[in-house]
Amino acid sequence: MNEEATRRRATVHDVAKAAGVSLATVDRVLNGRSGVRAATAEKVEEAIVRLGFSRDLNASLMARARDLKVVFFIPDGSNEFMDSLAEAVARRSMPALSDRMHLSTRRIRALDAGSLAAGLDALDPRDCDCAVIVTSEEPEILAAVDSATRRGIAVMTLVSDLPGSARKHFIGVDNVAAGRTAASLLGRFLPQGGKVAVIAGSLHLRDHLDRLDGFREVLARDFPALHLVGPLEGHDERVETQALVAKLLSDYPDLSGIYNLGAGNMGLVAALEAVGNKISPRVIAHELSAPTRAGLMSGAIDVVLDQNPDGEIREAITAARALALGAGRHIATDPIEIGIFLRDNLR
Amino acid sequence: MNEEATRRRATVHDVAKAAGVSLATVDRVLNGRSGVRAATAEKVEEAIVRLGFSRDLNASLMARARDLKVVFFIPDGSNEFMDSLAEAVARRSMPALSDRMHLSTRRIRALDAGSLAAGLDALDPRDCDCAVIVTSEEPEILAAVDSATRRGIAVMTLVSDLPGSARKHFIGVDNVAAGRTAASLLGRFLPQGGKVAVIAGSLHLRDHLDRLDGFREVLARDFPALHLVGPLEGHDERVETQALVAKLLSDYPDLSGIYNLGAGNMGLVAALEAVGNKISPRVIAHELSAPTRAGLMSGAIDVVLDQNPDGEIREAITAARALALGAGRHIATDPIEIGIFLRDNLR
DNA sequence: TCAGAATTGAGGTACGTGCCTCATGACTTT
DNA sequence: AAAGTCATGAGGCACGTACCTCAATTCTGA
Structure with missing residues (x-):
């Protein structure tokens, strides 16, 4: 038997x-x-x-002479989160090598569609089996993605999707849900109601708009006692955001809450700490990084919503492997969860 | 060049x-x-x-005739979270097979040390390269772990660690931090202070005690206006927990918050919904499951802290692979994060 | 009908490791 | 010194796929 x-x-x-x-x-x-x-x-x-x-991916990779090559295109400069992504790639490079995968990163000018499109166009299929891009929606990039796909390079979007393109997969969070979560938390933090300011990086960024939509939706539905101030634009810049928040705090001494759905958190924290305990609204920001960590520890920030760059890169690598070797069918990856961090569960 | x-x-x-x-x-x-x-x-x-x-793990696995066999020992019956773990294993079984890993699950009587020890002792090294166990601290099990290790079976602990044993790795969250997070959230939800009840499954469970410690620590340090009621024991049982919460709500009509750090959430939600809107404390529970989801959606529960069973199983499989094939050195895995869920970021 | 092209088959080597057998040499015991 | 044990070397086959060559067959068109 x-x-x-x-x-x-x-x-x-x-x-x-x-x-x-x-x-x-x-x-x-x-x-x-x-x-x-x-x-x-x-x-x-x-x-x-x-x-x-x-097909047995392991045997397949072993039989090929060369490693599987994955190139990450990550925006440069604009905000700390992109650095986290690049660092996550770097952290995975060595271990990935022992899985016969060769990871490399190219930093490109943030929001510079031409630069990313040129980078994609310059890719030689022999040097790159899969390209992973963080991008905004631009026709120029859409064309470059389709062209790369035709040349035999699998393209994957990260953080922000590119619907309508030939991209094979998308890895990222649900930003509308993130915005809803922020509203839901602020609403519970402020049972007596009050004014809540919203700061975006730019209203031309898809993920920022999604967050704003979700935030507004829940505020209107569940917390009519909360009144929105803004949205204001800080352009993901430290100095600009700091000035913006400082003005906000002086214009609205009774401000109850702030939701910064973009970057520029260093400026946000600096402005908050400048006024000390005199005004201390409940504050929610995005992405764990040095400034938001500091803000959590000092009490300037109450909650940070995070999209877990390490998890995103892990799933991107898994998907890239399956994509580059698999017959090109649909790929399944673990969903990326929105992490909620307070000073007490900082990782 | x-x-x-x-x-x-x-x-x-x-x-x-x-x-x-x-x-x-x-x-x-x-x-x-x-x-x-x-x-x-x-x-x-x-x-x-x-x-x-x-050693090249892929080539190694390919060269061996048989697959890598991993056996998960998961407690039966006591609470829904254990079912989630078992389901997560089942979900990974097929994909794992294409990585030459054969996963199987054995459900054992919860808190029955003898049964788990017997299961470990009966393992044949030819049928099992790695055993993953969810256990409480018992000398009997410690001995069984050491014996299995001597027979060449790598043993790993999941959810709850077994310090002092020969287990090669532990996968799980920091439960003290989880308790701290619960207190931190409740404190922010209840700026006016009030009474907060704590319900545990059993004060003999290590993870429950850890959560309680963390909760108390932050309450005492940061929220002196909150007063603890309990801890009470619901034994992770639906009926018992329901009776407990019902009595709690009638004894303390002014109750501001409830922290259920164990299971029995179906009873918790039933008792809360029975009193309707007359009394509606802020409620925090553990582990996403059918009853806690329902509670979040109905508003009976405000926040659920979750240890992401799928992530734990994913990391367990990765670690098992490395353990069973690697030279037995130290294994590194991604940390398991404590997920915080509101109705707005349900996954 | 026949040249030329397109399609298919047969079989080899390689990837890196596990596992096996057999032979050789060195060292130990009586 | 003979017999035995232990340590090591040499080599081969296997895992499942990629990629190559060369021949054999079928199809196409004039």
Whole structure:
């Protein structure tokens, strides 16, 4: 009574036998090589489906001479979160190497569509199996993504999606839900109601707009006692945000809460600490970084919503591996959760 | 000017050459086979360190005939969270198979040390490369862990650690921090102060005690206006917890908050919904599950702290792979974060 | 019908490791 | 010194896939 008779996974040999063709033909179909008649390819595809065959990624990678190459395009300069992403990639580089994956990072000018598009266009399929991009929605980039895809480079979006493009996968959080969460927390923090200011980086950024939408929705629905001030734009800049918050605090001495849904947190904290305990609104910001950590510890910031860059990079790598080797079908990854951090659960 | 001269990773062949021994000897050392003089083994070890060699897990797994077998021992019945863990294992089973890992689950009587110890003792090293256990601290289990380790089975603890044992790794959250977070949130929810009740499953469970400690610490330090009622014990039971909460609400009509740090959430929600809007304290519970989700949606529960069973299982599998194949050195895994969920960021 | 092109088959080597056998040499015991 | 034990080397096969070559077959068009 041997119940561990779990059958072997199907191999290319099994597929060849089942399709009634040779191993070489199966190989041609699997790797998109030319010289196979449509009818024959059909037989092979059918056998693949029938046997539930899926290529063994480990064996596949071992058989290829070169490593799997993944290039991350990450915006430069604008805010600390992007640095966290780059650092997360760097942290994974060594361990990934032992999985035969070679990660590299290119920092590009933030919000400079031309620079990212040029970077994508310059990619040689032999030097890059998969490109991971953090981008805003621009026709220029959409075209570059489609072109790269045609050249055989799998493109994946990170943090912010690019709907309508040929990108194979998206990794990121639900920013509308993030905005709703911020409103929900502020509402509970301020049972007596009051004025709540919202600061965005730019109202031209998709993720910032999403957060604003979610925030407004919950405020209107659940907390009519809270009144919105803004949204104001700090352009994700330290100095500009600091001036903005300072003015806010002097204009509204009775301000109950602040939601900074963009970057520029160093300025936010500086402005808050400048007024000391005289005015201390409940404050919610985005992304764990040095300034937001400091703000949490000093009490200037109450809650930080975080999209866990390490988790995003981990899932991006997993997806890249599956994408570059898999037949290009749909890829499933673990969802990225919105982390909520107070001073007491800082990681 | 070819700058991609990243040198190959060292292989067993390189190690053999560097140590001046044959491949067979390197293999004997690497896989702990007998028949190698101490002096010779030393030479090999030295070469391994010098070359920074680390075994290619994929090739290694491919070369072995059998899959890597991981057995999860998960308590049965007591609370919904354990079911989530089991489901997470089930969800990973298929994908893991394509990584040559065979996962299986054994449900054991909750808090029955004898049953878990017997299960561990019965493990045959040929049927199990790594055992993952969820357990309380008992001498009996400690002995069983050490025995299994001697037989060549790597043991890992999940959710709750077993210090002093031969377990190779622990996956779980910081429960003291979880308790601190609960207090910090309740404190912010209740700026006017008031009475806060704490319900535990049992004061004999290590993780529950840790949460209680963290909760008390922050309450005492930061929120002197909040007064603790309890802790009470609901034994992670639906009916018992429901009766407990009902009595609590009638005894303390002015109750401001409830922190349920154990299970039995179905009873908690039922008791809260029974009194309707007449009394509606701020409520924090643990672990996302059907009852806590329902509670969040209905407004009976404000916040749920969650330890992300899927993430824990993911990390456990990664660690098991490294443990069972690696030389048994220290394993690094991503930390498990404490998730904070409101109705607005339910995943 | 026959040249030329397109398609398919057969079989090899390689990737890095595990695991096996057999032979050789060195060292120990009686 | 003979017999035995232990340590080591040499080499091969296997895992599942990629990628290559060369021949054999089928198809196409004039």
